[in-house]
Amino acid sequence: xxxxxxxxxxxxxxxxxxxxxPADPAAPHVRVDDLGVTRGDGVFESVGVVGGVPQSLEHHLxxxxxxxxxxxxxxxxxxxxxxxxxxxxxxxxxxxxxLAKLIVTRGVEGTGVPTGWVLVxxxxxxxxxxxxxxDVLVLDRAYPGxxxxxxxxxxxxxxxxxxxxxxxxxxxxxxxxxHDVVFVSSDGDVLEGPNSTVLARSRDRWVTPxxxxxxxxxxxxGRALAFARARGDRAEVDRLTVxxxxxxxxxxxxxxxxxxxxxxxxxxxxxxxxxxxQAALLHHLLTVHD
Amino acid sequence: xxxxxxxxxxxxxxxxxxxxxPADPAAPHVRVDDLGVTRGDGVFESVGVVGGVPQSLEHHLxxxxxxxxxxxxxxxxxxxxxxxxxxxxxxxxxxxxxLAKLIVTRGVEGTGVPTGWVLVxxxxxxxxxxxxxxDVLVLDRAYPGxxxxxxxxxxxxxxxxxxxxxxxxxxxxxxxxxHDVVFVSSDGDVLEGPNSTVLARSRDRWVTPxxxxxxxxxxxxGRALAFARARGDRAEVDRLTVxxxxxxxxxxxxxxxxxxxxxxxxxxxxxxxxxxxQAALLHHLLTVHD
Numbered sequence: 102x103x104x105x106x107x108x109x110x111x112x113x114x115x116x117x118x119x120x121x122x123p124a125d126p127a128a129p130h131v132r133v134d135d136l137g138v139t140r141g142d143g144v145f146e147s148v149g150v151v152g153g154v155p156q157s158l159e160h161h162l163x164x165x166x167x168x169x170x171x172x173x174x175x176x177x178x179x180x181x182x183x184x185x186x187x188x189x190x191x192x193x194x195x196x197x198x199x200l201a202k203l204i205v206t207r208g209v210e211g212t213g214v215p216t217g218w219v220l221v222x223x224x225x226x227x228x229x230x231x232x233x234x235x236d237v238l239v240l241d242r243a244y245p246g247x248x249x250x251x252x253x254x255x256x257x258x259x260x261x262x263x264x265x266x267x268x269x270x271x272x273x274x275x276x277x278x279x280h281d282v283v284f285v286s287s288d289g290d291v292l293e294g295p296n297s298t299v300l301a302r303s304r305d306r307w308v309t310p311x312x313x314x315x316x317x318x319x320x321x322x323g324r325a326l327a328f329a330r331a332r333g334d335r336a337e338v339d340r341l342t343v344x345x346x347x348x349x350x351x352x353x354x355x356x357x358x359x360x361x362x363x364x365x366x367x368x369x370x371x372x373x374x375x376x377x378x379q380a381a382l383l384h385h386l387l388t389v390h391d
Numbered sequence: 392x393x394x395x396x397x398x399x400x401x402x403x404x405x406x407x408x409x410x411x412x413p414a415d416p417a418a419p420h421v422r423v424d425d426l427g428v429t430r431g432d433g434v435f436e437s438v439g440v441v442g443g444v445p446q447s448l449e450h451h452l453x454x455x456x457x458x459x460x461x462x463x464x465x466x467x468x469x470x471x472x473x474x475x476x477x478x479x480x481x482x483x484x485x486x487x488x489x490l491a492k493l494i495v496t497r498g499v500e501g502t503g504v505p506t507g508w509v510l511v512x513x514x515x516x517x518x519x520x521x522x523x524x525x526d527v528l529v530l531d532r533a534y535p536g537x538x539x540x541x542x543x544x545x546x547x548x549x550x551x552x553x554x555x556x557x558x559x560x561x562x563x564x565x566x567x568x569x570h571d572v573v574f575v576s577s578d579g580d581v582l583e584g585p586n587s588t589v590l591a592r593s594r595d596r597w598v599t600p601x602x603x604x605x606x607x608x609x610x611x612x613g614r615a616l617a618f619a620r621a622r623g624d625r626a627e628v629d630r631l632t633v634x635x636x637x638x639x640x641x642x643x644x645x646x647x648x649x650x651x652x653x654x655x656x657x658x659x660x661x662x663x664x665x666x667x668x669q670a671a672l673l674h675h676l677l678t679v680h681d
Contacts, residue, residue, distance in 0.1 A: 108423060131421035131428055133398060133508050138421055139494065141431025141553040172555065173562055204429065207558075218423050241542045244533045245577065252531045254560040263553030264430040265462065268497075270544040272463055287535065287577075 104223050107193045109185045111217035113205065117175030119217065121185035123192065126220060135216055137206025141263035143216075144168035148186060149321070149357035150199035150221070154390045155186050156357065157320040164260060164318055165203060171259040174205060174215060182219070189221040198387075200224040200358050206262065227359040231383055234365030234374045235280040235354065239343055240270055242284035242292055248315040257315030267295035279369075281354055281362070283346070290314055291341040297354035297362075298322040301346055302378060305334040310341050321355040321386065328385040343367070351375025353382070360386040394513050397483045399475045401507035403495065407465030409507065411475040413482065416510060425506055427496025431553035433506075434458035438476060439611070439647035440489035440511070444680045445476050446647065447610040454550060454608055455493060461549040464495060464505060472509070479511040488677075490514040490648050496552065517649040521673055524655030524664045525570040525644065529633055530560055532574035532582055538605040547605030557585035571644055571652070573636070580604055581631040587644035587652070588612040591636055592668060595624040600631050611645040611676065618675040633657070641665025643672070650676040 108126035111119045124130060136142040145168075146161045155161075162179045169177055186201050193199055205217035248257050256263075270282045283299055284292040291299055291310050298319030300309050307329040312318045326336035346352050352364040352372065361382050363374040398416035401409045414420060426432040435458075436451045445451075452469045459467055476491050483489055495507035538547050546553075560572045573589055574582040581589055581600050588609030590599050597619040602608045616626035636642050642654040642662065651672045653664040 106424070126423065129419040129422050131423060131425070132419050133416065133421060133494070133510055134396070134512075135421070135428070136558075138425070138428040138433075138496065138552065139435070139492070139554075140558055141551075141555050142558050143428075143555075145429070172559060202429070204423070206428065220423055222424075240544055243535060243538050243542045243545060248533050252533045254530055254563045255533060255556050256559050259555075261555040262428065262431050263555035265432050265549075265551040265553035266545050268426075268430055268432050269462060269546050273544045 104194045104196065106220055106222040107189045109189045109219045111185070111205070113175070113215040113217050115175060115213055117178050119178040119181040121181065121188070121219065130218070131216060132209050134210050135206055135208060136210055137204070137216060137262055139210070141261065141265070142172070143204060143206030143262040144172055144174060144260055145262060146203040146260065147357045148201040148203065149224070149360065150190050150201055151387055151390065152197065153190060153195060155190060155201060157324060157391060158183055158186060160320045160323060164320065168259040168261065169205065171256060172261060174207065177205065185219045189219045193221045196223050198224045204262070224358045227362070230280065230359055230362040231379070234363040236278070236366040237281050237283050237354070237364050238274045238277060238279045239368050240273065240282050240284055241287070243287055244315065246286045246288045246290050246314045249313060258312060258317060260317055270295045285343060286314060289342055291343060291346060292316055294354045297356040297359070299341065300325055300353040300355050301341055301349040302351040302375060303349045307334055307336050308339045308341060311338050319355065321357050321360060324386055324391055325353070325355050325361065325382060327391065328382055332381070347372065351378050353379070394484045394486065396510055396512040397479045399479045399509045401475070403465070403505040403507050405465060405503055407468050409468040409471040411471065411478070411509065420508070421506060422499050424500050425496055425498060426500055427494070427506060427552055429500070431551065431555070433494060433496030433552040434462055434464060434550055435552060436493040436550065437647045438491040438493065439514070439650065440480050440491055441677055441680065442487065443480060443485060445480060445491060447614060447681060448473055448476060450610045450613060451493070454610065458549040458551065459495065461546060462551060464497065467495065475509045479509045483511045486513050488514045494552070514648045517652070520570065520649055520652040521669070524653040526568065526656040527571050527573050527644070527654050528564045528567060528569045529658050530563065530572050530574055531577070533577055534605065536576045536578045536580050536604045539603065548602060548607060550607055560585045575633060576604060579632055581633060581636060582606055584644045587646040587649070589631070590615055590643040590645050591631060591639040592641040592665060593639050597624055597626050598629045598631060601628050609645065611647050611650060614676055614681060615643070615645050615651065615672060617681065618672055622671070637662065641668050643669070
């Protein structure tokens with residue numbers, strides 16, 4: 102059943118204070134000289150909404166603030182954005198899962214006034230990825246692990262609107278019969294997916310790579326590690342190689358919309374899907390609100 | 392004297408065929424779910440217009456087509472885009488210099504229909520950069536010189552809308568008292584500026600780095616090398632190091648709007664501005680139409 106997205110447009114002051122009002126999502130609201138579209142110059146968050154409850158909203162808003170600081174955008178008005186998310190979710194036809202996207206751009210060139218909005222949509226259908234798993238290509242991200250200290254102007258770790266290389270990597274994977282991608286650094290470190298965080302389990306040890314490698318500080322992986330700890334396992338942030346992924350009992354791509362997708366092959370080599378752990382993890386992500 | 396921009400909006404078929412119609416540049420024309428703004432997923436060109444004549448338009452359109460191919464966008468309808476540029480320039484109040492921006496995005500998510508437009512504006516005032524020169528920081532781009540063959544999904548050499556790191560590098564330079572940036576690879580090769588091509592002269596030899604290093608194939612540098620050949624000098628595409636730039640008789644950042652800006656310092660170390668060559672080069676770029 103099709104369902105109408107819900108849009109709340111922001112009016113943002115130069116200091117970041119924001120007020121929101123509902124608007125027609127099918128109408129255009131962005132000018133052709135907005136730096137969001139001419140330069141991919143802005144930041145965003147995608148918040149999973151399960152049973153009407155936005156998940157990890159505080160974590161998302163903290164990351165939104167960090168991305169804004171890294172790109173010299175005004176600190177977002179966290180209370181106003183949180184309120185807009187709740188209002189937009191409440192205005193949407195109820196669904197088991199929704200996705201709330203928060204965007205702020207640098208605004209129309211020369212004005213210094215950011216553009217922003219919250220858009221709530223039904224998420225895509227992730228049933229197959231969650232149940233059957235995903236085929237993953239390992240692709241070179243061609244940057245060294247110390248990129249964030251060595252070249253902060255590259256904005257690694259900020260969630261900016263400049264995602265063309267992420268969508269290109271996903272198209273490359275699909276053109277080669279795979280569903281998704283895991284990037285590795287030029288030092289051989291496992292990094293992240295184009296829109297997901299990598300998580301691996303070996304016996305009772307769950308590991309995700311450190312954000313210091315220039316990665317997004319994943320919100321869903323935080324929830325997954327909480328699940329691991331709750332069942333008495335060890336949850337750790339540590340470096341991983343592709344060989345570690347190949348040898349692990351379970352590997353996942355986790356993200357706000359898809360939640361947890363088990364990796365069933367790496368570069369065409371099948372690997373076991375940890376079905377019991379996936380069922381338990383997905384149940385946690387779908388039912389425990391945090 | 393302020394002047395109104397001129398906007399021509401495209402209607403683009405899935406196969407790339409395009410028709411254009413004038414529209415109000417002050418009104419919004421882009422939806423909030425257009426992949427151009429949500430993912431910086433699209434490509435662009437900025438064409439300098441001197442004395443009413445778009446410069447190197449064929450070269451720009453060829454690069455537009457190459458960027459489109461690299462990002463799996465439909466091949467642009469070159470004749471229609473060229474016609475739109477000419478009509479938009481003709482509709483603009485006459486100015487010695489104008490800038491025509493051509494943009495195509497992947498369009499509203501799920502539709503497969505690209506969004507596009509041509510916007511003609513007065514360029515910025517580049518008098519000071521052209522006459523006095525620019526202070527430049529050398530910044531690490533943290534990728535290796537073989538990035539285009541090694542990791543084509545990173546889209547190096549495509550002129551995409553995902554320019555956040557370029558604007559971040561320029562903000563970094565300005566925060567450190569400089570005007571602009573020259574990127575270097577992790578192998579120590581001079582690459583390009585965030586929105587310019589690097590050109591160096593030593594005696595009668597003019598050199599720009601090879602696009603194979605993951606650089607945009609510069610249109611203005613092509614015109615500058617034609618100028619060098621016309622005066623009997625050698626024009627070459629070759630690798631350069633920062634030491635080469637420091638030792639050169641003249642170094643320039645060249646681009647469609649600013650045309651040629653001599654580099655007067657590198658990382659805070661003053662270097663001579665080649666005033667005679669700059670005057671001759673700029674005169675060429677402002678008067679010879681190609």
